Structures are given as structure tokens and as C-alpha cells.
Amino acid sequence: MAITRQSWCDFVVYTTFMNHEDIHIERIYFDPTLGGLKKKLLDFYLYAMVPELLTGPVKRGIPVYPKIFSYK
Secondary structure, three states: OOOOOOOOEEEEEEEEOOOOEEEEEEEEEOOHHHHOHHHHHHHHHHHHHHHHHHHHHHOOOOOOOOOOOOOO
């Protein structure tokens, strides 16, 4: 939301279980105090998502930069 400068977004989950359909919608409001997550999210995107999308190492059982995610 910080990137798109939106003040809120809807988190939507749709499921079918035992022939029963269900949907849950929850409005999530932007919290500017979570700005510290930006680096962690950027690292995850650059070092896990992009390599997976481009080469699929996880599908082949190869760990993706296992030591980079050592946040506490």
C-alpha cells in the first residue's frame, strides 16, 4: 500500500470445502509505522520471489539464499 499510496486494501479469501462455498473479505488499513518492513519485503522479493519466478529453483529442491533471511 505504501508503494501505491493507498490508504486501505481488501484482503479476500474464497474457498470451497465439502461443496460449500465461502468468502471472507477484510479491509486492511495502511499503517505507516510498519515502514521497517520495507527492507525485509524488498529482500524477500529480490532474493526469493524473482529467482523463483525466473528459474524455479524451489521446484527443483534448491534452497534460495537460505542465510539472507536471518531477521529477528
